[in-house]
């Protein structure tokens with residue numbers, strides 16, 4: 545299995561049955577969606593700063609961002625398959641027309 549799919553599955557398993565005292569992911573779910581969304585915003589900012597000021601850290605910051613984004617998706621009952629389906633839907637749609645196709 546691809547590491548991203550494995551992480552997505554782990555996150556959803558933590559959501560459904562894990563102790564917030566033992567699992568960082570479970571602790572995020574316990575704090576709720578506003579906190580998870582805040583973390584995504586912070587990690588997005590750190591990713592932008594890395595791209596502009598410290599590109600050697602960009603992959604690590606992007607990993608933090610993707611990780612927290614997967615937690616946010618899982619909290620909303622979504623997963624990578626939903627993002628893949630949306631990206632697949634956009635294939636063949638011109639970037640100029642994509643907004644109109646939503």
Ligand SMILES: N=c1c2ncn([C@@H]3O[C@H](COP(=O)(O)OP(=O)(O)OP(=O)(O)O)[C@@H](O)[C@H]3O)c2ncn1[C@@H]1O[C@H](COP(=O)(O)O)[C@@H](O)[C@H]1O
Pocket residue numbers: 551554558566567568569570607608611
């Ligand atoms: N990929 C990650 C991952 N990336 C980052 N982090 C954690 O994300 C946190 C982010 O650090 P910050 O300093 O921004 O946050 P903080 O100050 O600790 O927390 P806040 O007070 O801001 O909420 C750190 O505690 C990191 O350890 C991760 N924690 C877990 N995973 C994966 O998730 C799996 C399940 O983790 P657990 O739920 O902890 O078992 C692990 O096996 C990993 O594969």
